[in-house]
Structure formats: C-alpha cells, structure tokens
Amino acid sequence: ILNVEQSPQSLHVQEGDSTNFTCSFPSSNFYALHWYRWETAKSPEALFVMTLNGDEKKKGRISATLNTKEGYSYLYIKGSQPEDSATYLCAFMGKAAGNKLTFGGGTRVLVKP
Amino acid sequence: EPEVTQTPSHQVTQMGQEVILRCVPISNHLYFYWYRQILGQKVEFLVSFYNNEISEKSEIFDDQFSVERPDGSNFTLKIRSTKLEDSAMYFCASSGQGPNTEAFFGQGTRLTVV
Numbered sequence: 001i002l003n004v005e006q007s008p009q010s011l012h013v014q015e016g017d018s019t020n021f022t023c024s025f026p027s028s029n030f031y032a033l034h035w036y037r038w039e040t041a042k043s044p045e046a047l048f049v050m051t052l053n054g055d056e057k058k059k060g061r062i063s064a065t066l067n068t069k070e071g072y073s074y075l076y077i078k079g080s081q082p083e084d085s086a087t088y089l090c091a092f093m094g095k096a097a098g099n100k101l102t103f104g105g106g107t108r109v110l111v112k113p
Numbered sequence: 114e115p116e117v118t119q120t121p122s123h124q125v126t127q128m129g130q131e132v133i134l135r136c137v138p139i140s141n142h143l144y145f146y147w148y149r150q151i152l153g154q155k156v157e158f159l160v161s162f163y164n165n166e167i168s169e170k171s172e173i174f175d176d177q178f179s180v181e182r183p184d185g186s187n188f189t190l191k192i193r194s195t196k197l198e199d200s201a202m203y204f205c206a207s208s209g210q211g212p213n214t215e216a217f218f219g220q221g222t223r224l225t226v227v
Contacts, residue, residue, distance in 0.1 A: 004155075032213055043117070044156075044204070046215035089156065099144050099208060100169050101216065103156040 002026055004092045006104035013080045013111050020076040021107040023090030027071035032093040034101060035064055035075055039086045047075075047088075080111040115139045119205050119219035126195055126226055134190045134222045136205030144168075144208045145188045146216065147180065149201040156204070162188065195226045 004025045013019045025033060032051045036044040048057040053068040061078045077084050087108045091101035118137045126132050138145050147159040160170045162180055179191045188207075192199055202223050208216040 034215065036218075041220070043218040043220045046217070049213050049215050051213050091156075099163075099216075100146075100158045100161055100171075101148075102158065103148075105155050 002092060002094065002102045004090065004102050004104040006088075006090055006107050008107060009105065010108040010110070013077075013084075013109060015080060015082060015111055015113050017080055018076065018078045019080060019109070020074050021088065021109075023073045023075070023104050025071050025073070025090070025092040025102075025104075026094070027069060029094040029096075030068045030071075030092075031095045033066055033068075033073050034091040034093065035073070036089040036091065037086050038089055038106070044089060075107075077109070080109075082111045082113055085109055085111045115217070117205055117207055117217050117219035119203075119222050121222060122220065123223045124225070126224070128197060128226055129194050131191065131193050132195055132224060134192075134203050134205075134224070136188045136190075136219055137186055138188055138205065138207030139217055140186065141209070142207035142217070143210050144216075145180075145182070146206040146208075147190045148204045148206060148218075149173075150204070150221075151198075151201040159190070192224075195224075197226050200224055200226045 035047040038044040048064045050066040055066040063076045066073045087106040089106045091103045120135045145162040150156045160174045161168045202221045204221045205219045206216040
C-alpha cells in the first residue's frame, strides 16, 4: 500500500503572509507528483505536474519543489490572499501504475483577511 | 475551456438499489478514471479505462462495480446493489497520454445510500 502523506492537515494564514506545506511519498518507483487545488463545491484543479528530481514550478504566487530521492515536495504560497483558501492535494504516480494517482489527505488552507 | 462534466450532482438511493453515475470526459483525452472520497478520508482510486477497456482497478472495484463507455462521449460507473458504505463523493477524471499530463476532474457526484 502506497503511503502519501501531507502536513499539516490544516493551517490558518494571515492575508499577506507566506506559507508552505509538505507532501511525502515513496522514493522508489517514482514517475510523477501532481498538485491540485480544490475549492469547496468545485472540481480539483491541477496546479503542477512534476517529474524530475530538483524540479521547481511556479504559477503566479504559488510554487512547488520536488525531491524524488528523499520523497517529498513542498508547495509554497507567497503573499497569501483570501482566494488562496482551498484544500491542496498532492498525488503520487508510480511507474507502471497506469496513470493511477494515489492522493495524500490534503492540506486545508484558510487565509484570514 | 474544456471541462469534465458529471451528472447527477447528488444522488440518494436506497440500499440494494443500482445506480449509474455519468461523466462526459474531455473529448480528445485518452484515459478515463473514477475516484471516490468517503467523508473524512483520502481521495481513492477506483478504476482507469483506456482503449475501451479497464487498464487498472483497485481492490475496492469488485464485481459490484462496472464501467462503460457506451458511445464516443459518455463514461459511466455502475454500482449494483448499493451498500451504506458506498456513500461517498465520486469523481470522474480524464487525461491525455503520459505521466506528465494533468488529470482533469469533474465536480463530483455525491452518492448517499440510505
């Protein structure tokens, strides 16, 4: 059974502050790591798909890093805004997994004005 | 922007009944998936479908479940003889080929078995 864990489970951030949270995943058989942003009553929306060790990706104020050797990824939000409030999910894809994603439990971010 | 659509958004069914959850994936995508999230738990994989057949399924996806792509656009999940523990949010997703392509998710169908 693959273990994909995210921490913390939830965090409160003051508007304007920066924050980050982690996703840990198996370091063997790695193929890709996905990050999704999921707002209540909406579809999970892909943020990043990361495949290479040392990869860094950025989308506006959100960025992510990847360490496949030690099995972790960080997601950073710079200058948090209320619209960043959402659950952030990471999902691991292993080799020969048929594109199947194994999800972490999510980090629920609440940005307070 | 293309999107995955799911119907219905909410379904309530009696234990033992059959339900069909419907999805319209993005038209040029090749892989189709069903995931579910039981309240308070992680999103979990059920099945992937490629080239008109199941490419992988989880141990949850037993004989009670089946998937079909009856025409060129719809992708359905059938749950026979529903149980209380089948209550969950069911998500359909689709993706292009390759591990570096993102999956696009629908908004989900909330299934409540009573």
